[in-house]
Amino acid sequence: MNQNQALPIPANDPFGKATTGKLGMWLFIIIDGLSFAGLLIAGAALRASAPSWPAAGELLNIPLTAFNTFLLICTSFTMVMALNAIQKGDQAGLKKYLTYTMAGGLIFLGIQVYEYYHFIVNDFLLNTSIYSGVFYVTTCFHGLHVLSGVIYIACILYAASKGRYSADNWDHVEILGLFWHFVDLVWILVFTVIYLI
Amino acid sequence: MSNSHEQSFWSKYIFSLDHKVIGKQFLWLGIFFLLFGGFQAMLIRWSLSNNMEPLPWWLLGDFLYQSSPVGAGIIGPDAYNQLFTMHGTIMIFWAITPILIGAFGNFCIPLQIGAPDMVFPKLNMISFWTMFLASVVLLFSYLLPEGTAAGGWTSYPPLSTPVGGIPGQGQTMWTLALTLAGTSTLMGAINYITTIVRLRAPGMDYFKMPLTTWGLFLTSILNALFVPIIAAGLIILLLDNIAGTQFLVAGSKATIPGGDPLLYQHVFWIFGHPEVYILILPAWGIVSDLLSVFARKPAFGYKVTAICMCTITALSGVVWGHHMYTTGMSPLLGKTFMFLTLLISIPSSIFFLNWLGTLWKGALKFDVPMLFAMSVMWVFGLGGLTGLYNATITSDIYLHDTYFVVGHFHYTMAASVLFGGFAAIYFWFPKMFGRDLDPTMGKIHFWGSFIPLNLVFFNMMVMGYAGHHRRIFDPSEFEFLKPVLGLNDFMTTSAFILGAVQVLFAFNFVWSLVKGKLAEKNPWGAATLEWTVDHPIPHGNFSATPQVVNGPHEYSHPSLKDKDWLAQSEPLPS
Numbered sequence: 001m002n003q004n005q006a007l008p009i010p011a012n013d014p015f016g017k018a019t020t021g022k023l024g025m026w027l028f029i030i031i032d033g034l035s036f037a038g039l040l041i042a043g044a045a046l047r048a049s050a051p052s053w054p055a056a057g058e059l060l061n062i063p064l065t066a067f068n069t070f071l072l073i074c075t076s077f078t079m080v081m082a083l084n085a086i087q088k089g090d091q092a093g094l095k096k097y098l099t100y101t102m103a104g105g106l107i108f109l110g111i112q113v114y115e116y117y118h119f120i121v122n123d124f125l126l127n128t129s130i131y132s133g134v135f136y137v138t139t140c141f142h143g144l145h146v147l148s149g150v151i152y153i154a155c156i157l158y159a160a161s162k163g164r165y166s167a168d169n170w171d172h173v174e175i176l177g178l179f180w181h182f183v184d185l186v187w188i189l190v191f192t193v194i195y196l197i
Numbered sequence: 198m199s200n201s202h203e204q205s206f207w208s209k210y211i212f213s214l215d216h217k218v219i220g221k222q223f224l225w226l227g228i229f230f231l232l233f234g235g236f237q238a239m240l241i242r243w244s245l246s247n248n249m250e251p252l253p254w255w256l257l258g259d260f261l262y263q264s265s266p267v268g269a270g271i272i273g274p275d276a277y278n279q280l281f282t283m284h285g286t287i288m289i290f291w292a293i294t295p296i297l298i299g300a301f302g303n304f305c306i307p308l309q310i311g312a313p314d315m316v317f318p319k320l321n322m323i324s325f326w327t328m329f330l331a332s333v334v335l336l337f338s339y340l341l342p343e344g345t346a347a348g349g350w351t352s353y354p355p356l357s358t359p360v361g362g363i364p365g366q367g368q369t370m371w372t373l374a375l376t377l378a379g380t381s382t383l384m385g386a387i388n389y390i391t392t393i394v395r396l397r398a399p400g401m402d403y404f405k406m407p408l409t410t411w412g413l414f415l416t417s418i419l420n421a422l423f424v425p426i427i428a429a430g431l432i433i434l435l436l437d438n439i440a441g442t443q444f445l446v447a448g449s450k451a452t453i454p455g456g457d458p459l460l461y462q463h464v465f466w467i468f469g470h471p472e473v474y475i476l477i478l479p480a481w482g483i484v485s486d487l488l489s490v491f492a493r494k495p496a497f498g499y500k501v502t503a504i505c506m507c508t509i510t511a512l513s514g515v516v517w518g519h520h521m522y523t524t525g526m527s528p529l530l531g532k533t534f535m536f537l538t539l540l541i542s543i544p545s546s547i548f549f550l551n552w553l554g555t556l557w558k559g560a561l562k563f564d565v566p567m568l569f570a571m572s573v574m575w576v577f578g579l580g581g582l583t584g585l586y587n588a589t590i591t592s593d594i595y596l597h598d599t600y601f602v603v604g605h606f607h608y609t610m611a612a613s614v615l616f617g618g619f620a621a622i623y624f625w626f627p628k629m630f631g632r633d634l635d636p637t638m639g640k641i642h643f644w645g646s647f648i649p650l651n652l653v654f655f656n657m658m659v660m661g662y663a664g665h666h667r668r669i670f671d672p673s674e675f676e677f678l679k680p681v682l683g684l685n686d687f688m689t690t691s692a693f694i695l696g697a698v699q700v701l702f703a704f705n706f707v708w709s710l711v712k713g714k715l716a717e718k719n720p721w722g723a724a725t726l727e728w729t730v731d732h733p734i735p736h737g738n739f740s741a742t743p744q745v746v747n748g749p750h751e752y753s754h755p756s757l758k759d760k761d762w763l764a765q766s767e768p769l770p771s
């Protein structure tokens with residue numbers, strides 16, 4: 001079977017006109033979301049049984065991470081703009097907005113690394129306490145998602161630079177967008193649970 | 198769609214994108230580990246009956262455990278712990294999972310729904326090779342100086358953590374291997390679900406799908422929902438093992454306050470209970486279809502069976518606490534879990550009755566797949582009934598961690614799932630490889646498995662009721678076990694017969710592959726779509742997309758003349 005051949009969508013499909021690739025990505029997002037749920041609930045359970053737990057803002061730098069959160073929300077916006085551009089056939093716009101999104105993701109990671117560095121020199125390590133462990137595991141798991149997202153954007157950007165996408169071929173961009181929005185959305189949850197509550 | 202282009206050996210047999218080849222790869226992997234894990238069971242039985250005696254030559258006593266600290270060729274207590282840990286892990290995640298889900302999921306789903314292939318063939322290939330990598334990591338742990346993981350297949354902390362646990366890196370390798378295997382399973386789940394949603398042939402409604410595909414579909418949904426949870430648990434366990442965290446460590450040995458070993462048990466069983474259904478749902482589906490084929494009549498209550506399977510799938514997510522009654526759970530919570538667990542027996546009984554309904558007044562043909570399918574009814578019936586004693590708090594508190602539990606889950610998992618897998622292998626072998634498995638050897642394999650298996654597993658429950666704890670090294674040490682030690686030896690002898698007969702199966706498999714009788718296109722007269730394709734099945738499966746008009750079990754329709762079945766894509770003769 002030809003890999004690139006678009007598969008027909010059966011009549012009366014309850015999932016409407018969603019392409020098969022999109023369906024696969026949705027399933028992946030559910031799976032990935034559940035693994036985040038597993039980590040967040042495990043963190044909450046550890047917190048519930050912990051003898052003490054630092055208050056919000058006591059150890060973590062909330063303003064810096066709030067800026068990071070804002071930045072990630074902005075990249076969701078540029079991702080929408082990228083899809084919007086290619087749906088109109090604007091190849092240059094697609095590349096421009098994908099680059100912005102990727103840059104945003106890289107800055108996010110940079111700030112996270114800075115934050116980690118700051119903690120590490122102050123002896124706040126993975127095995128310092130249950131609290132530090134939960135912090136590192138959850139944020140690092142999310143950071144790895146941002147990193148994969150950045151690599152994923154780079155791949156799509158490469159294909160875009162070869163002129164792969166057009167006004168009637170943007171499915172891969174939309175699927176990339178789904179993943180990126182998911183990574184953003186999960187961050188808002190992680191930020192709330194780890195930093196704010 | 199059938200573009201039979203030239204392919205190199207590598208792209209045809211090794212890095213194949215064809216679901217049929219990938220299915221066979223999973224089958225080979227599964228059978229290898231089935232024999233491997235089965236051999237470990239033989240060593241366990243030897244040790245239980247002939248404690249601290251050197252292994253005989255026929256258990257490879259001249260090669261194994263030569264540098265054992267308790268004497269050459271002798272299984273010591275540490276080695277024994279490793280044996281039962283790896284036996285459980287391998288049988289569940291490396292033998293029956295690849296056979297039932299990997300092999301038959303891949304082989305059957307596209308063929309049974311009339312699809313040219315899986316929807317994501319590359320993902321499918323990566324899924325197999327991830328599983329292969331997981332196997333390499335797992336086998337590598339046998340080379341470690343301290344040996345493999347030894348904390349039981351459940352790997353509860355503190356046994357599985359470096360603080361107060363078992364020394365060595367075996368647990369780390371175990372955790373890594375299981376994470377990889379889980380990743381492979383998840384890739385499969387995404388593929389199977391999307392394929393079933395998207396690639397059903399015209400007319401193939403959900404309620405026209407064969408029950409095998411139904412079982413595999415529900416299994417994939419459970420995998421997608423619950424494997425991510427254990428993945429989170431495995432990450433935490435891995436960090437405790439390699440990064441010095443103590444998320445799962447408590448008590449006087451903990452240097453970081455606030456860890457919680459019970460957290461792991463919750464996470465493990467939130468996944469672990471659905472895992473039981475992940476394994477048995479495909480077997481249920483296969484048995485439901487096979488009973489219909491070999492009774493030559495439509496499956497009784499087909500739709501009800503499918504709906505019951507869906508109900509069980511939903512319920513399986515909310516009963517995990519029945520594994521943890523003895524952890525100091527609040528009585529209210531315990532009773533809730535008990536009630537929900539017992540609720541599962543209602544849909545299970547309904548479809549069990551449907552199986553009997555299928556057989557009732559059928560023209561039964563006792564071919565080897567049918568023998569295995571019917572034996573599943575027996576072993577699953579016993580496994581299900583004994584489950585009630587484990588689900589009920591009052592009896593479970595006595596039976597917990599005894600051989601009663603071991604017998605129960607061997608009846609459900611080892612016997613029901615494995616016999617379902619054997620039924621599937623005997624049934625689809627002709628379609629997979631174009632040759633029949635030898636039926637005489639098949640029948641010897643069946644009776645040689647069925648009788649000793651019951652003698653072993655039933656007596657496990659008797660031993661458990663007598664108080665035999667599931668993980669003790671030497672039962673002869675205990676005064677209260679003295680009266681049942683004869684039974685213990687009898688079980689060991691039965692287990693050796695059971696093991697020897699599996700060698701016959703492996704021989705039959707390889708022999709029939711080369712020398713077996715060439716198979717007909719539809720040797721069993723089955724109605725599902727996979728029997729309408731010629732072998733060897735071309736890459737792309739169907740020469741024309743089938744139009745489905747019938748349900749999956751059109752047998753003995755009164756208007757049929759020269760044959761008694763109607764393929765799903767074949768209109769009734771007017």
Ligand SMILES: [Cu+2]
Pocket residue numbers: 469470473516517519520
């Ligand atoms: Cu259970």
